[in-house]
Amino acid sequence: MALEARPLLWLALWTLAVPARSFGKDADGGWRRPGPGAPAAVTEEEHCTVERRADLSYAEFVQRYAFSRPVILQGLTDNSRFRDLCTRQRLLASFGDSVVRLSTANTYSYQKDTLYFFGDNNFTEWASLFRHYSPPPFSLLGTTPAYSFGIAGAGSGVPFHWHGPGFSEVIYGRKRWFLYPPEKTPEFHPNKTTLAWLRDTYPALTPSARPLECTIQAGEVLYFPDRWWHATLNLDTSVFISTFLGTEVVAAASAQPTSAPLSGPGGG
Numbered sequence: 001m002a003l004e005a006r007p008l009l010w011l012a013l014w015t016l017a018v019p020a021r022s023f024g025k026d027a028d029g030g031w032r033r034p035g036p037g038a039p040a041a042v043t044e045e046e047h048c049t050v051e052r053r054a055d056l057s058y059a060e061f062v063q064r065y066a067f068s069r070p071v072i073l074q075g076l077t078d079n080s081r082f083r084d085l086c087t088r089q090r091l092l093a094s095f096g097d098s099v100v101r102l103s104t105a106n107t108y109s110y111q112k113d114t115l116y117f118f119g120d121n122n123f124t125e126w127a128s129l130f131r132h133y134s135p136p137p138f139s140l141l142g143t144t145p146a147y148s149f150g151i152a153g154a155g156s157g158v159p160f161h162w163h164g165p166g167f168s169e170v171i172y173g174r175k176r177w178f179l180y181p182p183e184k185t186p187e188f189h190p191n192k193t194t195l196a197w198l199r200d201t202y203p204a205l206t207p208s209a210r211p212l213e214c215t216i217q218a219g220e221v222l223y224f225p226d227r228w229w230h231a232t233l234n235l236d237t238s239v240f241i242s243t244f245l246g247t248e249v250v251a252a253a254s255a256q257p258t259s260a261p262l263s264g265p266g267g268g
Contacts, residue, residue: 165244166245178213
């Protein structure tokens with residue numbers, strides 16, 4: 001079942017402190033990789049515990065992963081054109097004069113310095129970019145797809161939260177994911193960043209208390225099932241796009257003040 005394009009768009013444009021200078025069309029799209037001043041904790045995991053699949057059929061996706069566990073998809077779509085349009089030079093040329101509204105990354109008032117552009121009222125303005133994106137060719141019955149686009153600096157991310165199922169594709173850079181099943185609430189402080197959690201809490205976790213984790217590389221897509229807890233950490237300046245599969249479950253969760261918040265960027 002293929003996803004159909006809909007005029008519903010979630011955009012998450014994360015702020016970057018990058019000097020305004022010219023970049024060549026290189027492997028990282030002109031997005032600066034971490035240098036000597038980058039956070040020391042921003043590294044890949046020792047062992048990826050999320051399965052990677054390059055030959056997954058829709059039937060097997062539904063049977064083995066859609067409702068039970070995350071999976072990393074490889075080679076299902078060709079987004080080379082979209083990738084070309086997401087270089088720093090081209091995005092600045094196309095949208096550098098756009099005025100955006102920034103807000104926090106979650107519906108809770110987390111005390112952190114990561115802001116992003118989020119909303120569904122700029123579909124026309126961004127349509128020239130998003131019409132070139134090919135989402136994963138899998139859908140779930142009774143869900144409605146919506147996009148979330150983001151650009152994030154190294155060390156940024158979204159703390160643990162949950163919402164409906166979805167896909168998250170890295171266009172440039174690397175994004176490290178931490179995931180727990182719905183019945184296993186992670187140990188985290190809601191006012192601390194993912195980077196702080198990785199430095200302060202993660203090392204003390206026993207093997208049985210650790211999350212599923214993996215670093216998603218450029219061109220890979222992570223699928224996460226409904227209500228799975230997840231947190232993200234960008235290891236480089238990263239460009240990414242998520243396809244959220246909205247359901248009634250998501251709407252119900254947003255009405256629960258004690259539940260984990262719904263989120264825009266990073267899948268979220």
